[in-house]
Amino acid sequence: MLRRSRGLLALLALVALVAAGCGGDDDDSTPGAPTTSTPTDAVTGNLQVFAASSLTEAFTAMGKDFEAAHPGLKVTFSFAASSALAQQVNDGGPADVLVTADDSNMEKVTDAGNATDPKTFARNRLAILVGKGNPKGITRLEDLGTSGVVFVLCAPEVPCGKFGAAAMTKAGVTAKPASLEENVKAVVSKVTLGEADAGIVYVTDVKAAGDKAEGVAVENADDPELQAVYPIAVTKQAKNTDAATAWIDYVLSDEGQATLATYGFLAP
Secondary structure, three states: HHHHHHHHHHHHHHHHHHHHHHHHHHHOOOOOOEEEEEEEEOOOOOOOEEEHHHHHHHHHHHHHHHHHHHEEEEEEEEEEEEEHHHHHHOOOOOEEEEEOOOHHHHHHEEEEEEEEEEEEEEEEEEEEEOOOOOOOOOOOOOHHHOOOOOOEEOOOOHHHHHHHHHHHHHHOOOOOEEEEOOOOOHHHHHOOOOOOOOEEEEHHHHHHHHHHEEEOOOOOOOHHHHHHEEEEEOOOOOOHHHHHHHHHHHHHHHHHHHHHHHHHOOOO
């Protein structure tokens, strides 16, 4: 009798174990159940991203998050004017990914066969950056032409310079900038250091400047022709195409888009 009881108990334990295993499989297949994933072995090594200067703060933060999700990967950024980055890539610069702030500079690279299948992931609007407290009382583009106002602009081959000059033309402003800067961060620096009263930048740059400066809305900033668009692509010379593709997927993902929005970027 004792032997039979022990045998019965063992059989019941085995049945319970099998049932528990089956139940676990059902739970995993339930729609909406949380899933976990681990980074693939391929997303390791070094990833070199050439990106427009206006993405500095957002991409730096996103890079840290991306590295945290892929412990075997190191992301390095080179931030500069889109025109300079496009030239560097066409000259064979060591970029895995190229990101510009306009289509025309990206087209210089794709037309040369040095990048393929660019995808637009964000937009940006112009703004006027002024010193803290706005001492010159600048409220619109026309005020940049007021006597005594020193303002700066990006160089015309740089997207922020191209869009800024177009915005001034549409507003009927003919004032000449005191200097033409190599990228948008150089414009920000001139204003925050007090070397200029104002500069045309992007909304995201005003946000990044924090309490060092203030922003003034550009009256025609919603004009699609005056908005920066950001295409992203894997370069021909990419040495880590798996990581490059994973980075682009991340930038386009809901998580990446949410982070970009917190820095002031608009959806593509």
